[in-house]
Amino acid sequence: MDRIVDIATDGRHLSRERGFLKVSDDSMEVGRLPLDEIAAVIVHAHGTTWSSSLLSELADRGVPVVLCGINHTPRSVLMPLEGHHAxxxxxxxxxxxxxxxxxxxxxxxxxxxxxxxxxxxxxxxxxxxxxxxxxxxxxxxxxxxxxxxxxxxxxxxxxxxxxxxxxxxxxxxxxxxxxxxxxxxxxxxxxxxxxxxxxxxxxxxxxxxxxxxxxxxxxxxxxxxxxxxxxxxxxxxxxxxxxxxxxxxxxxxxxxxxxxxxxxxxxxxxxxxxxxxxxxxxxxxxxxxxxxxxxxxxxxxxx
Known part of the structure; x- marks a missing residue:
């Protein structure tokens, strides 16, 4: 089932580990989710960081990363350059x-x-x-x-x-x-x-x-x-x-x-x-x- 990942807590770090999206706080893992189940990642929090390998994996799967400003309005959407064989x-x-x-x-x-x-x-x-x-x-x-x-x-x-x-x-x-x-x-x-x-x-x-x-x-x-x-x-x-x-x-x-x-x-x-x-x-x-x-x-x- 498609799932939405919502990052609402400040200071989280997002990375890829063995087919999972891992969420960490001060190097301590606080959650993970299989990459193949993710439909989108929405980021509201301040100070969020991520690894380039995670963004590449999300792009390979066509998963958008939405960066929101105040009042939950989207400010940027990261999408892959390629999405279809034709x-x-x-x-x-x-x-x-x-x-x-x-x-x-x-x-x-x-x-x-x-x-x-x-x-x-x-x-x-x-x-x-x-x-x-x-x-x-x-x-x-x-x-x-x-x-x-x-x-x-x-x-x-x-x-x-x-x-x-x-x-x-x-x-x-x-x-x-x-x-x-x-x-x-x-x-x-x-x-x-x-x-x-x-x-x-x-x-x-x-x-x-x-x-x-x-x-x-x-x-x-x-x-x-x-x-x-x-x-x-x-x-x-x-x-x-x-x-x-x-x-x-x-x-x-x-x-x-x-x-x-x-x-x-x-x-x-x-x-x-x-x-x-x-x-x-x-x-x-x-x-x-x-x-x-x-x-x-x-x-x-x-x-």
Missing amino acids: QGGRLRAQWTAKSPLMKQVWKKIVVAKINMQAAALEAIGEPPAPLHMMTRKVTSGDNSNIEAQAARYYWPLMMGDQFRRDRDAPGINALLNYGYTVLRATTARAVVAAGLHPTIGLHHTNRSNAFALADDLMEPFRPLVDCAVRSLGARNGFKVDTEAKQTLVRLISLDLPLGEGQTPVSVALCKLATSLGQSFEAGKLSLALPSPPDALTLAGLGS
Whole structure:
């Protein structure tokens, strides 16, 4: 199973030893984990050090190392240069993909996100019908920005009328930051493993954003984090403590309906990234996007 390693205590040293990631404090081992089980390493603490051999081993496995600043927002992501046996051809296909195809991809991403938001609202007893109506209005490239209209309806019902999404704010926003960081790292790993370049986005085009494609592909999965954060806040308050982190990390193993079966979030992201790469190469769109889980599952996230 994919596991997230979170380094939150100052002064830890990370190294590789016989196929394990070893965590030490003043030369005393405090924990270890098999490298093959790690999906991402997230570092929040000050004074963290690591060996170059560990970073090389993590890169060989496509494991991102996320360095976070204050309020749990990512500041840097270390990723391998190579991620797929046909990476060169797939990167060329990605770079030369025609605008109509890119716009159709973004339309499907937006529709999937709004459908997930609708399911999330229904799970907490709020009316989803307006969001379902909005999905019918999403055009190629979402030129009418239905995504933003859906957000204006969704957030007050999900988090309350006073809520404002601010990455620098504490409390609920800090919890959302952490959940999205886990999701972003998992998506970035899937993107690189699929032989795609994370900088070349579909919609996110900020020149300073090295993970624009990861930010695009994770959009339909964000409401899973929102549901978990809402439940966490109702139960324990909006504290980014160990319990909250463990709850949010477990989201990557949540099963989602995909095709004829159930697929964990981490695997669903890999299938989505792979299907996008194949669409670029074929010049024909075929995306593997999951459906929302049932209302009972969504309502239980974070519990």
